[in-house]
Amino acid sequence: MPQQQRPVGVIGVGYVGLVTAVCLAHLGHEVVCLDVDEAKIDDLRRGRIPIYEPGLAELMADAGERLAFTTSYDELCDRCRVLFVAVDTPPSPSGDADLSRVERVVREIGGRGGDRLLVMKSTVPVGTGDRVMAELEAMGVEGIGYCSNPEFLREGAAVDDVLRPDRIVIGEYDQHDGDTVSELWSGIETEVVRTSVATAEMIKYASNAFLATKISFINEIANVCEHVGADVRTVAVGMGLDHRIGPSFLQAGIGYGGSCFPKDVQALKQLAGNSGYHFQLLNAVIEVNHLQKRRVVAKLQERVGRLRGKRVALLGLTFKPNTDDLREAASIVLAARLRAEGAKVTAFDPMVPPGSRPDLFPGVKLVTSALDAVDGADAVILVTEWPEFGQLDWRAVRDRMRGHHVIDGRNYLDGAAVAAAGFSYDGIGTTGDTLGGETPLVAGERS
Numbered sequence: 001m002p003q004q005q006r007p008v009g010v011i012g013v014g015y016v017g018l019v020t021a022v023c024l025a026h027l028g029h030e031v032v033c034l035d036v037d038e039a040k041i042d043d044l045r046r047g048r049i050p051i052y053e054p055g056l057a058e059l060m061a062d063a064g065e066r067l068a069f070t071t072s073y074d075e076l077c078d079r080c081r082v083l084f085v086a087v088d089t090p091p092s093p094s095g096d097a098d099l100s101r102v103e104r105v106v107r108e109i110g111g112r113g114g115d116r117l118l119v120m121k122s123t124v125p126v127g128t129g130d131r132v133m134a135e136l137e138a139m140g141v142e143g144i145g146y147c148s149n150p151e152f153l154r155e156g157a158a159v160d161d162v163l164r165p166d167r168i169v170i171g172e173y174d175q176h177d178g179d180t181v182s183e184l185w186s187g188i189e190t191e192v193v194r195t196s197v198a199t200a201e202m203i204k205y206a207s208n209a210f211l212a213t214k215i216s217f218i219n220e221i222a223n224v225c226e227h228v229g230a231d232v233r234t235v236a237v238g239m240g241l242d243h244r245i246g247p248s249f250l251q252a253g254i255g256y257g258g259s260c261f262p263k264d265v266q267a268l269k270q271l272a273g274n275s276g277y278h279f280q281l282l283n284a285v286i287e288v289n290h291l292q293k294r295r296v297v298a299k300l301q302e303r304v305g306r307l308r309g310k311r312v313a314l315l316g317l318t319f320k321p322n323t324d325d326l327r328e329a330a331s332i333v334l335a336a337r338l339r340a341e342g343a344k345v346t347a348f349d350p351m352v353p354p355g356s357r358p359d360l361f362p363g364v365k366l367v368t369s370a371l372d373a374v375d376g377a378d379a380v381i382l383v384t385e386w387p388e389f390g391q392l393d394w395r396a397v398r399d400r401m402r403g404h405h406v407i408d409g410r411n412y413l414d415g416a417a418v419a420a421a422g423f424s425y426d427g428i429g430t431t432g433d434t435l436g437g438e439t440p441l442v443a444g445e446r447s
């Protein structure tokens, strides 16, 4: 049972804040969530969840009265001593993280004084803790402590990542404050890394940058595989069995997207640059990721020639399966490039209904099934590995199409089955053939 008598506050009920709040409530804490968005708070009070995340609705219903929602900082500060900060830190035009929302929270909390502990969940540049403490000091505020407690949650597996994490990282200025945060998570069995605030902040950026590096690395290996006749899927299996490398995040494809990797890799590069260090490796990671999406278009042109007037079907649009998130999705660049080359683009994604997001997909026809998307198409590109695309009847797909080309941007399909249905099949660094009659093992996990 929780040690904390007073409710825990969570400021910002976006993706990270809401999952954190619901998981804290699941662990037995009373939680008060604050957001400045009244409509969102109204919805949450009525039990309506603004995001799609497996398991979240069930935990929220179980939490019942342990979860409260407010738009009032006065109410939050009356009730809570420990306040998690989970507001967003979008990229600014300079590439640095925009900390204006964090600063606003600090002003609101600092202005109300009192004995409090701010716990930073938002991904913030190294040095933010020092900056917040300096700001509070400049405001003449005493008695507010600060810890960093970065999140490592993946969309689609967020609840599990919070309740069964590989580690909990706590950065602290004061041991007692670190103990308080540690106790809040005491219902979870895992390694706890207690360190300075700056080190905790860096662990978050370094982790995401390393994972992104792994992806760009395997994508480059895939590109070389295409030239030398090797199969990247089996290369990844062979590499991943070395425990120093590990099997995860070695799925070659059309590049990483989402709300974290692109933003955090850029922010770390920027942070290094601001302190006078040129982080060369990250430049390459970013560039490889950009080029990877464009290579798919080149690959398609090799198969069908000029794209003007050709019909191309995109299967999947979200940045990965099991989410409705389109932020930095590879599909956006891909659709725009295809349109720029004069192709007619039709797309299906189980989470992106027709008529939605004309801002992201101008000129793209969204339909309600994979078979409708491929109707009359010259080529199909699998962009997001939604499980239902693994079940497609490729003979039925072939019957609906004008052409016979499939590009598997995630190496997800059974290439042999697709080819047997009469298609040309191109993966990323793989021909999709089974080797020696065996289905290649799948390296690593996909969330």
Ligand code: UDX
Binding pocket: 151, 152, 153, 154, 155, 156, 208, 211, 215, 248, 249, 250, 251, 252, 253, 254, 255, 256, 257, 258, 259, 260, 261, 319, 320, 444, 447
């Ligand atoms: C990521 C981190 O995993 C998480 O720890 C952090 O807190 C937030 O960022 P998320 O953005 O939800 O989580 O997605 P993730 O599952 O990590 O995938 C990110 C992108 O990389 C996706 O576009 C995915 O398709 C791509 N990816 C992932 C690959 O291309 N290959 C892989 O092997 C793994």
